[in-house]
Amino acid sequence: MKKTKYIALSLGLLLIAVVYLASQMSFGATGKILPGVYLLNIDLSGLNEEQALAAAKRLEQSFQQPIMVTYRDYSWSLPLNRVDLRIDCEKEVQRAMQIGRTGSLWQRYQERRQAHEGLRLIPVIFLDIRLLEQVVSEAAEVIMLPPKDAGLIINADNTVEISPGSSGRLVEIGQLEQDIKQALLTNSKKPIELKLIEVPPARTTESVKAMGVDTLLGSYSTEFDPNKVNRAYNVSVAAAAIDGLIVSPQEVISFNEVVGPRSTEAGYKNAPIIVNNELVDGLGGGVCQVSTTLYNAVLLANLEVVERTNHSIPIPYVPIGRDATVVFDAIDFKFKNNTDHWLYIQSIVRGGRLTVKIFGNSKYKRDVIIRSWVDETYHPETVVEKDYGIKMGEWVVKQKGAQGYKAVAERIVMQDGKVIKVEKLPTSIYKARNQIISQGMAPPGSILKTPEVPVEKELIEELSSEEDG
Structure with a gap:
């Protein structure tokens, strides 16, 4: 019984002590920070959330003043307002607002006692180290x-x-x-x-x-008209993309991946491209000259061709059967570094001349000859279409015909003056383009369109005889 009274008396005295101690500390008005709470050296006592946020921002602003740095006899002023230096003002204010108001009763009591004695919160400072x-x-x-x-x-x-x-x-x-x-x-x-x-x-x-790069393995040049400004510009842009390219042993290079999309954002302009056997304006015209020049340099460097497609018609700047067309996301040119050393590619555009050089290890240096020739010729047909917009008896060339070809090519590899390999290269098929003739069928007195390309007299007679037959 005495023991129970003693315990009760002790608890009572403890409660009186807690109340007494608590009475010495202001519990603070609801919605305001307890007295004695600081954010670093800023007194937040009795401030509501809005006032405390303004005080925290003033502290943040003070941190952004220039700071002096030195190195030996040199000194500089660093503008900290350029490094995105900041503190999380909202988070720091919420931390201050919660002191003495969250957690267990004992935790609240402890925090209030600390605030009564002076509680300084240390803010977390952030900055962008890249800007610094x-x-x-x-x-x-x-x-x-x-x-x-x-x-x-x-x-x-x-x-x-x-x-x-x-x-x-x-x-x-x-x-x-x-x-x-x-x-x-x-x-x-x-x-x-x-x-x-x-x-x-x-x-x-x-x-x-x-890397083992010590010699020139292969080089090839093509010519273009520098006066065709857009096309020349596109050649330069694509050539710059492959200039300085290094290729690891056994790596496969995709021309489209290296050069990227032919877009205005990438710097390309409109210039003639081949579509359906015809030259039309298109974005990036001239890029195929770079892929073709690279293809020939790859052949002469005795590297492995992984993927190559010829144009639909022969092109003038390389021998027939030695071109390589590309269309982003559709047709690619790929080659493999089939050596055990690195390759280094250099492209040079000077005046109206594009040169691609491939450097590698002298261990793989070979003398290479490329031969290509026409194996078959495909003659165009003449197609006559009746046109009621042209006067009867007149003939107009709607599309000029062009011969088609099957071209074959081979690579002859020599070492020390002796042939060590003769390799058949991909066959090239250039389809013939039919000649289309419009035959005038409009009766006299009709409203006609003006023929732009009249057919020569000899062809009219030939076609007339065919019609009669």
């Missing part, structure tokens, strides 16, 4: 040295040299980010000392040497 790196690169450019990647140098005589790589010296951005945040949270006015680190090149001299 950009700002530092601009301000502290004098002390930084970007790493230099190793590369290949192609000389005018087609010899190959290696441009060595070298390490760079850059600001350790991650450490600077931490130092900036710490300086802001501690309200330090001391300049931040930049720390530099050595950065190796992404491509080292040793890795470029290991």
Whole structure:
């Protein structure tokens, strides 16, 4: 019995103590932050949510003032308003509003006691490290040295040299980010000392040497009219896409994947293209000259052709049977690096001449001859169509005819003056285009259209005799 009274008395005294302690702390009005709560050095006591949010934004604004950084005898001012520096004001205010009002009774009591003694919330600071790196690169450019990647140098005589790589010296951005945040949270006015680190090149001299590119394997050039400005421009755009291309051993290259869609966004313009055996204006006209030139360079480099399609009609800038047409998402040109070393492709557009060069390892250097010839000829037919818009007795060429061909080609590979391989290349079929003649059928007195291309007298007589027959 005495023990029970003792326990009850102890609990009573504890309750009195809690009430007494609580009475020494204001519980704060509902909807307002308890007295004694700070966001860093900003007093939020008694503020409602809107007032506290405004105070948090003032703190955020103060963080965006320039900060001084130094390196040895150099110093710079970094504009922190350019690095997207911010705090989550809404989240920090909600955290302040909930102090002493959430959790268990004991947790609330503990938080209220801490607030009574002064409770400082440390905000989380965010910034965009990429923007910080950009700002530092601009301000502290004098002390930084970007790493230099190793590369290949192609000389005018087609010899190959290696441009060595070298390490760079850059600001350790991650450490600077931490130092900036710490300086802001501690309200330090001391300049931040930049720390530099050595950065190796992404491509080292040793890795470029290991590629094994040391000689010209094959080269081919085609001509175009530079006065046809749009077409010449398209040739340059597509050629630039393959210039500098490196191909790993056994890799298959897709022309369409490398060059991409022929669109105005990619920089292409309207120029003649071949559609249904005819030249019409289309976006990207001239790109096929690049794929064709590359195809011939691939042949002469003794590389494997994976996919190739000829045009519907012969084209003037390469021998028949040696063209390669492309249409994005439909017709592609693909080849494989069938060597155990890397390849490097160079394309050059100068004046009205396009040249594609393929460099690789001298172990695979061969003398290559390409032969192509017409195996069959397909003669066009003459089709006569009656046209009541033309005066009776007149004949007009609606479509000029053109011969078609079957062209075959072969690749002769030689080493040390001896033939080591004769390879049959893909056959090319160029369909004949029929000649279409409009025969005038309109009776006298009808409203007629004006014939644009009248048929020569000899052809009229020939057609007349055929009609009579």
